[in-house]
Amino acid sequence: ETGVTQTPRHLVMGMTNKKSLKCEQHLGHNAMYWYKQSAKKPLELMFVYNFKEQTENNSVPSRFSPECPNSSHLFLHLHTLQPEDSALYLCASSQEVFFADTQYFGPGTRLTVL
Amino acid sequence: AQTVTQSQPEMSVQEAETVTLSCTYDTSESDYYLFWYKQPPSRQMILVIRQEAYKQQNATENRFSVNFQKAAKSFSLKISDSQLGDAAMYFCAYRNSNSGYALNFGKGTSLLVTP
Numbered sequence: 671e672t673g674v675t676q677t678p679r680h681l682v683m684g685m686t687n688k689k690s691l692k693c694e695q696h697l698g699h700n701a702m703y704w705y706k707q708s709a710k711k712p713l714e715l716m717f718v719y720n721f722k723e724q725t726e727n728n729s730v731p732s733r734f735s736p737e738c739p740n741s742s743h744l745f746l747h748l749h750t751l752q753p754e755d756s757a758l759y760l761c762a763s764s765q766e767v768f769f770a771d772t773q774y775f776g777p778g779t780r781l782t783v784l
Numbered sequence: 785a786q787t788v789t790q791s792q793p794e795m796s797v798q799e800a801e802t803v804t805l806s807c808t809y810d811t812s813e814s815d816y817y818l819f820w821y822k823q824p825p826s827r828q829m830i831l832v833i834r835q836e837a838y839k840q841q842n843a844t845e846n847r848f849s850v851n852f853q854k855a856a857k858s859f860s861l862k863i864s865d866s867q868l869g870d871a872a873m874y875f876c877a878y879r880n881s882n883s884g885y886a887l888n889f890g891k892g893t894s895l896l897v898t899p
Binding site: 701703710711712713715718725726728758760762767769770772773774775776777778780 | 788816817819821826827828829830831834836875879880881884885886887888889890891892
């Protein structure tokens with residue numbers, strides 16, 4: 671599969687569970703992003719990694735923990751989530767973090783927290 | 785802070801017709817990029833077109849073109865010869881060197897294409 675892939679596509683979890691979202695990009699990019707997409711709201715940036723280093727944490731609660739082992743893979747570890755965390759989580763990548771670099775998105779993981 | 789406004793929550797167009805989606809943005813910067821993304825029901829966000837603010841010529845990609853009015857801070861997307869596969873949410877987005885790493889997105893316009 672080409673571009674940006676995300677697994678799983680759907681996830682249902684209880685508030686006490688621990689789960690992880692995975693993102694992989696096949697574009698040779700060096701920057702990766704996690705966005706949250708909630709109904710009726712604009713996309714919200716959560717985390718940014720550039721060359722495996724976290725460059726931004728956009729005031730995200732600690733129950734979300736990102737991990738970037740290399741430039742091609744990005745994880746979002748989830749624990750003790752709240753029902754309001756239910757949303758579509760989108761991963762994106764770009765060549766680097768320059769503002770001129772186009773971001774390419776994955777298909778998203780639809781997360782439901784019960 | 786930069787904001788992006790899409791004033792049309794929903795739009796409808798007949799196949800083969802032309803539709804224009806509006807987008808306005810607020811910025812004090814002179815150097816920035818604007819984007820239109822398409823998100824079909826399958827959820828993959830796809831780049832449709834992008835415009836560099838320093839370019840006066842409007843960007844075009846096949847049936848998709850933009851009307852970029854820098855002074856008015858307007859960036860509309862025109863879809864010509866609409867096809868059923870164009871049905872999707874369309875998001876306008878903005879980014880400049882001072883807006884951090886995020887793309888600033890509007891709330892989106894849902895486009896329905898009718899046969």
